[in-house]
Amino acid sequence: MLKVYGRANSINVRKVLWMLDETGQSYSREDWGRGYRATGEPDFIKLSTFGVVPVIEDNGFVLRESHAIVRYLANKYGRTDLYPADLKARAVVESWMDWAQTDLYAAARPVFHAMIVNAADPATAVAPTDGVKSWAAQMLRLEQYLTGHGPFLAGDQFTVADIPAGLVVNRWFTLRFDKPSLPAITAYYDRLSERPAFRTHGRNGTP
Numbered sequence: 001m002l003k004v005y006g007r008a009n010s011i012n013v014r015k016v017l018w019m020l021d022e023t024g025q026s027y028s029r030e031d032w033g034r035g036y037r038a039t040g041e042p043d044f045i046k047l048s049t050f051g052v053v054p055v056i057e058d059n060g061f062v063l064r065e066s067h068a069i070v071r072y073l074a075n076k077y078g079r080t081d082l083y084p085a086d087l088k089a090r091a092v093v094e095s096w097m098d099w100a101q102t103d104l105y106a107a108a109r110p111v112f113h114a115m116i117v118n119a120a121d122p123a124t125a126v127a128p129t130d131g132v133k134s135w136a137a138q139m140l141r142l143e144q145y146l147t148g149h150g151p152f153l154a155g156d157q158f159t160v161a162d163i164p165a166g167l168v169v170n171r172w173f174t175l176r177f178d179k180p181s182l183p184a185i186t187a188y189y190d191r192l193s194e195r196p197a198f199r200t201h202g203r204n205g206t207p
């Protein structure tokens, strides 16, 4: 059985768990990472020298990098509805996954770290103004796009393009700080929430 290594509250592990639930495949999971067994332990390093989660093991095949894992799972289970076979449609999906990691998530990360990872008390942590400004600028891009397009990022259908961005959108709404009104993203968040797998691994109260 396919095995996932990584704590279920990690945004990168959640991408993989969300995808696995979309496919309906069974899997096992072992907690590794912050708050659990340290990924610097020899047992984990033997598996993946990079020492970060998620990692999957599929019948002896070991793979790291959340987006590569999501695409591997789509390919493995033949889910061209989630990851199109058509060259151009596939490229559009990939462009959203890349943007979600290098721009959207990169902007969100300092806020999350200040409010959760490095906060003495997350209940009273205050969001850094500069961080919120950078994150909001990326969210505004998404808002503008979704105002004229959609209902999902790559068009009419939910695809793996929505997984990385959807989890950052969840983080935006779950962390407490003053936010501009983003009606198209709010509607998108509600649309994603119709999916049981997103309610389990995304909109589950964890930022």
Ligand SMILES: N[C@@H](CCC(=O)N[C@@H](CS)C(=O)NCC(=O)O)C(=O)O
Binding pocket: 010, 011, 012, 013, 032, 033, 034, 038, 039, 051, 052, 053, 054, 064, 065, 066, 067
């Ligand atoms: N580019 C990697 C990043 C992986 C990553 O940074 N994972 C974090 C959790 S989100 C981690 O392992 N942190 C160390 C820990 O939890 O101990 C991916 O997308 O899989």
